[in-house]
Amino acid sequence: xxxKVKAAVQRACAAMPVGxxxxxxxxxxxxxxxxxxDRPLWMIRVAARIAEDVGRAGPGLHGKRVLEVGTxxxxxxPVGLFLCGAGSIDTYDVNRYLRPGLVMExxxxxxxxxxxxxxxxxxxxxxxxxERRLDALARAPDARSxxxxxxxxxxxxxxxxxIDRPAGSVDLHVSFTVxxxxxxxxxxALLRESSRLxxxxxxxxxxxxxxxxxxxSDRSITRANFLRFTDDEWRRWSDNRFGYHNxxxxxxxxxxxxxxxxxxxxxxADVDERSRAxxxxxxxxxxxFRGLPVEMLATDTIRVVSRPVRVAHGGSHQEA
Numbered sequence: 001x002x003x004k005v006k007a008a009v010q011r012a013c014a015a016m017p018v019g020x021x022x023x024x025x026x027x028x029x030x031x032x033x034x035x036x037x038d039r040p041l042w043m044i045r046v047a048a049r050i051a052e053d054v055g056r057a058g059p060g061l062h063g064k065r066v067l068e069v070g071t072x073x074x075x076x077x078p079v080g081l082f083l084c085g086a087g088s089i090d091t092y093d094v095n096r097y098l099r100p101g102l103v104m105e106x107x108x109x110x111x112x113x114x115x116x117x118x119x120x121x122x123x124x125x126x127x128x129x130x131e132r133r134l135d136a137l138a139r140a141p142d143a144r145s146x147x148x149x150x151x152x153x154x155x156x157x158x159x160x161x162x163i164d165r166p167a168g169s170v171d172l173h174v175s176f177t178v179x180x181x182x183x184x185x186x187x188x189a190l191l192r193e194s195s196r197l198x199x200x201x202x203x204x205x206x207x208x209x210x211x212x213x214x215x216x217s218d219r220s221i222t223r224a225n226f227l228r229f230t231d232d233e234w235r236r237w238s239d240n241r242f243g244y245h246n247x248x249x250x251x252x253x254x255x256x257x258x259x260x261x262x263x264x265x266x267x268x269a270d271v272d273e274r275s276r277a278x279x280x281x282x283x284x285x286x287x288x289f290r291g292l293p294v295e296m297l298a299t300d301t302i303r304v305v306s307r308p309v310r311v312a313h314g315g316s317h318q319e320a
Contacts, residue, residue: 001218003215006217013027014241025097040109041110041113041116041117044083044120051081053205065090065170066174067194068092070092070176070178071097071098074099075103079107084121086151087151089151092156096156096157103143103147104146107137107140110137111137118131137150167196169197170194171202172204175207176206180246184252187256191260192260198307202307202308203265203306207301210301211272212225222274223274224297226245227289262308263308265307266303273298275300276298
């Protein structure tokens with residue numbers, strides 16, 4: 001789909017006084033990623049990656065209390081973390097988008113891919129435990145039961161910068177391709193709240209999509225296409241609840257982690273080669289991005305493991 005058409009559809013749905021979410025959901029089901037049958041298994045792979053990263057930086061995921069930011073339409077990642085051995089998962093979203101039908105569809109697809117799941121999680125979870133947990137999910141009669149079996153608690157609408165739970169009550173603070181949908185100042189507040197919530201030894205794991213969101217459905221543009229626009233121009237295209245992207249670059253995230261008082265333990269960045277080639281050959285840039293290194297502009301994904309500085313120094317908080 002042409003990206004300008006998609007942007008217009010998003011703006012129209014967001015502007016509806018009532019029913020905009022339902023209309024956008026229907027369109028996503030018909031034409032978007034919600035109709036992707038491979039997504040549940042793909043999110044199991046993401047959960048395995050989280051378990052691997054957490055295992056390198058700390059004691060692992062088994063039995064841990066997880067807090068997810070940005071639930072979305074389904075609970076594929078919380079289910080994946082449950083299969084990896086997480087003890088509980090509280091998932092928070094500013095909008096109540098979760099659809100029970102999608103939850104049940106995902107569970108059915110996972111049950112049909114039993115051996116693939118066991119193989120995918122072989123390095124991070126006990127195979128017999130994975131099978132027991134998967135069997136329990138497959139027997140669930142409805143989405144509410146799925147959440148209960150997996151220890152998933154859904155909170156929406158909710159503000160992840162102000163969570164009503166005790167300090168030190170979370171072992172892992174996690175999000176997958178969500179932080180790019182949040183303004184800078186709110187991200188700082190979110191990470192500071194994670195510092196309050198994280199237990200001694202607790203970690204934060206976040207994967208961020210730095211790329212133009214319209215490039216996923218319109219292959220005629222690169223993942224760096226949105227860097228050509230001024231802030232005012234970009235707001236006209238994307239300043240709505242279905243299309244917002246903060247356009248922060250990797251260096252901005254490094255700065256906000258420092259500002260929020262987090263020590264980065266692991267930082268992995270992926271560069272989009274098509275974007276790098278275009279940027280190196282005179283791709284037009286807005287003044288906001290002009291002069292930045294091509295490598296930084298073409299970075300389309302970062303994966304970050306961090307912990308509050310107070311944990312790193314074993315005492316009271318120290319500014320980064």
